[in-house]
Amino acid sequence: MKGLSIPTDKHVLVGMGTADDAGVYQVSPDLALIQTVDFFTPIVDDPYDFGRIAAANALSDVYAMGGVPKTAMNLVAFPLGKMDPKVLRDILAGGLHVLEKSGTVLLGGHSIEDDELKYGLSVTGFVHPDKILANQGLRPGDDLILTKPLGTGIMNTAVKAGLASSEQIRDITELMAALNREAAAVMTGFPVTACTDVTGFGLLGHLAEMIAGTRVGVTVFSDKVPLISGVLEFAGMGMVPGGAFRNRKFRENMVSTASRVSPVLRDILFDPQTSGGLLMGCPQDHSQALLDALYRQGVADAAVIGRVTDTGPGMMAIEY
Amino acid sequence: MTTDINARGLACPQPVLTAKQAVDQDHPARLMVRVDNEAAVENVSRFLGTRGYETTSSGQGDDFTVTAVLAQGSTAEKNGKTEPAPAVSGADSQDIQQKILVFIATDRMGFGDDELGKKLMISFVKTLGEMGDDLWRLVFVNNGVKLTITGSPVLETLQEYERQGFSILVCGTCLSHFDLLEQKQVGDTTNMLDIVTSLQLAQKVIQP
Numbered sequence: 001m002k003g004l005s006i007p008t009d010k011h012v013l014v015g016m017g018t019a020d021d022a023g024v025y026q027v028s029p030d031l032a033l034i035q036t037v038d039f040f041t042p043i044v045d046d047p048y049d050f051g052r053i054a055a056a057n058a059l060s061d062v063y064a065m066g067g068v069p070k071t072a073m074n075l076v077a078f079p080l081g082k083m084d085p086k087v088l089r090d091i092l093a094g095g096l097h098v099l100e101k102s103g104t105v106l107l108g109g110h111s112i113e114d115d116e117l118k119y120g121l122s123v124t125g126f127v128h129p130d131k132i133l134a135n136q137g138l139r140p141g142d143d144l145i146l147t148k149p150l151g152t153g154i155m156n157t158a159v160k161a162g163l164a165s166s167e168q169i170r171d172i173t174e175l176m177a178a179l180n181r182e183a184a185a186v187m188t189g190f191p192v193t194a195c196t197d198v199t200g201f202g203l204l205g206h207l208a209e210m211i212a213g214t215r216v217g218v219t220v221f222s223d224k225v226p227l228i229s230g231v232l233e234f235a236g237m238g239m240v241p242g243g244a245f246r247n248r249k250f251r252e253n254m255v256s257t258a259s260r261v262s263p264v265l266r267d268i269l270f271d272p273q274t275s276g277g278l279l280m281g282c283p284q285d286h287s288q289a290l291l292d293a294l295y296r297q298g299v300a301d302a303a304v305i306g307r308v309t310d311t312g313p314g315m316m317a318i319e320y
Numbered sequence: 321m322t323t324d325i326n327a328r329g330l331a332c333p334q335p336v337l338t339a340k341q342a343v344d345q346d347h348p349a350r351l352m353v354r355v356d357n358e359a360a361v362e363n364v365s366r367f368l369g370t371r372g373y374e375t376t377s378s379g380q381g382d383d384f385t386v387t388a389v390l391a392q393g394s395t396a397e398k399n400g401k402t403e404p405a406p407a408v409s410g411a412d413s414q415d416i417q418q419k420i421l422v423f424i425a426t427d428r429m430g431f432g433d434d435e436l437g438k439k440l441m442i443s444f445v446k447t448l449g450e451m452g453d454d455l456w457r458l459v460f461v462n463n464g465v466k467l468t469i470t471g472s473p474v475l476e477t478l479q480e481y482e483r484q485g486f487s488i489l490v491c492g493t494c495l496s497h498f499d500l501l502e503q504k505q506v507g508d509t510t511n512m513l514d515i516v517t518s519l520q521l522a523q524k525v526i527q528p
Contacts, residue, residue: 161333217496238336238367245359253501256492256511259518264366312493314501317511 013129014065019209020135021061021196024127032129036061039075039120043156043274044173047087051094051119052177057199057275058121059102063184064197064278065134067127069102074109077118091119102181133187133280135210137194143287144218144306147183147299148277150203150268151231152176153241158234168230175228176275182297183278190282190290198276204269204316205247206279207306208254217312220269222261222320226301227268235264235271243272256312260320269318277301281308323348327364328356328383335360336367343371351388361386419456421522422448424464429528441467444528445474449481456522457487459515460507465494469503478506489514 006016013032014024022036038058042050055072062069074095078088099106104123138144155172158164164172180197187195196206203225211218247270248255257266282290287304294302309317323342327335335355342351351373353364361384365375373388428437429444445467448455458481460468467474468490482488488507495501495509519525 157333161337236366237370238363238365239333240359240363240366242332242357242359245357245362253495253504253509256509256514258511258514263362267362312496312511315492315496317492317513319511319513 013132014134018135019212021064022067022125024065024129024132026129030128032127032132034062034065034067034069034125034127035122036125037075037120037122039077039118040274041116041118043176044159044169046173047090048094048097049173049177051091051096052098053094053173053275054091054119055095055098055102055121056177056179058123059098059104060180060197060199060275060278062123062125063180064195065125065127066131066184066188066192066195067125068184069104069123069125071107071124072099072104073107073122074111075118075120075122076109076111077114077116078111079115079117080113082115083117087117095119095121098177098179102179131188133192133195135194135196135206136214138210138214138216138218138281138308139193139283140216140308140310141284142193142281142308143284143304144207144220144279144281144308145287145290145294145302146198146203146226146277146279146305147180147294147302148175148178148198148273149226149228149231149301150198150273150276151228151235151271152274152276153202153244153271154231154235154239154268155228156274157239157241158230161239163234163239164230172228178275180278183294183299183302186290186293186297186299187278187280189293190286192290193281193283195278195280198273198279200243200247200272201251202244202247202270202272203276203279203305204255204318205251207316208251210279210281211314211316212254213314215310215313217309217315217317218306219309219317219319220306221304222265222269222318224303225269225305226303231268231271232264235268240267241272244268244270247272251316254314255316255318257318258320261318265320266318322350322352325351325353327360328354330355330360332360332363336363339364339367343368349390353386353388355384355386356382358384360384419522420451420454420524420526421457421459421518422455423459423461423519423525423527424467425461425527426463427466428463441528442473446477449477449484455481455486457489457518458507459489459491459510459518460494461491461515462494465490465498465500465504468506469500470505471503472505475505482506489518491515 429440489510
């Protein structure tokens with residue numbers, strides 16, 4: 001988009017200027033629209049599961065802005081003639097199942113014929129203009145809380161390699177299809193300072209966006225980061241996707257890593273996530289209560305994974 | 321016997337699986353795997369490491385070769401039940417007993433004349449290689465980090481030291497302070513915990 005003129009007006013509260021999860025547009029003093037769109041090629045074999053995951057992933061951007069999703073439209077690219085139409089039906093059914101769980105209505109959609117199957121959704125949500133949670137806004141002393149364990153990129157690579165057990169495949173499928181709805185609902189009851197969802201850039205890539213150009217830095221307690229069971233083993237045997245490597249190369253100037261942090265663990269911190277958890281900052285004196293509330297709502301993997309500091313602005317120090 | 325594998329053009333995780341197949345079938349004592357990206361270099365090296373091989377890699381652009389030799393006392397049959405990599409990297413283990421750490425906190429040597437001081441520091445860094453294998457690690461802090469950035473008169477020397485296997489740590493807080501994060505061209509960006517640990521592990525610390 002570099003060099004292009006972006007139309008805008010005074011009602012744009014969050015636009016193209018920042019690396020935020022979604023755009024926000026104010027319609028009245030107490031209502032703003034959150035708009036986001038996301039689609040991708042299949043990441044699991046089962047069409048219904050792919051639909052669920054794509055929907056959870058698209059909805060997540062609304063949750064990450066502190067909002068509630070309201071309406072959605074399907075986006076479909078389908079190889080007609082090459083693939084059984086039942087596949088598409090199952091994908092859409094999976095998507096609808098998750099939309100229903102999130103309380104979001106489907107208003108329509110658009111499909112095209114394409115060589116490669118793709119599915120996703122455009123989602124619109126509501127938020128009070130004063131309650132928007134942007135990526136940036138972390139303050140020194142905040143605890144960093146992550147709500148889902150890391151490692152879907154590595155696990156999916158292991159699945160492709162035929163090394164993951166059926167139990168592991170089932171677990172990561174459920175993890176990716178899990179909505180960030182409960183985490184977002186809990187979060188809005190606390191003085192959270194900033195939030196994003198962890199997706200393609202990995203934990204450290206998205207954390208980098210939260211602090212780039214700001215006066216704060218972060219310390220990440222790498223041993224406290226929740227990990228998907230089995231991910232250390234698979235990363236250790238070379239199942240790290242190229243995306244993790246690119247994420248690391250892109251942000252390595254912002255990272256200082258203690259030598260006790262193994263290269264395997266460091267790669268997991270950069271592993272691209274599909275439908276990852278929310279990553280939020282919360283003042284320390286509220287973080288335990290926030291965690292307890294998350295656990296009560298069933299967000300069992302949530303953990304404090306780091307601290308915002310006023311030393312080393314723009315830097316991520318990885319401790320162990 | 322060396323087993324040659326061409327895994328170029330294969331998307332991950334195929335290069336690792338190709339190497340795995342060769343190891344499982346032939347248990348070669350020596351193995352060369354050609355790949356076309358750095359991620360595959362790391363993944364293949366890591367996999368072979370879990371199977372008892374010592375690996376080195378070379379190449380650039382889109383042509384890399386991982387060379388693996390079965391380490392003494394290992395057998396390729398050993399099933400790689402992987403541990404997360406050791407908590408302390410190889411350079412930090414017991415073989416550092418004779419190791420010297422050079423702690424560089426400024427870009428000039430001594431007081432009096434800064435012009436002279438800068439020349440002396442350049443000469444000092446370029447001569448450090450004479451320590452040979454006794455040199456273990458160089459740590460750059462404060463104004464010293466300016467020796468590791470684009471345009472530094474000792475940049476090539478430091479890059480050569482790094483290629484030779486000497487460890488170079490550069491203080492991230494310092495780079496950030498001078499707004500030089502993007503300009504750093506050599507060494508690993510690090511933090512105070514790592515620096516303190518390094519000072520503790522070193523057998524001798526020299527501060528010019």
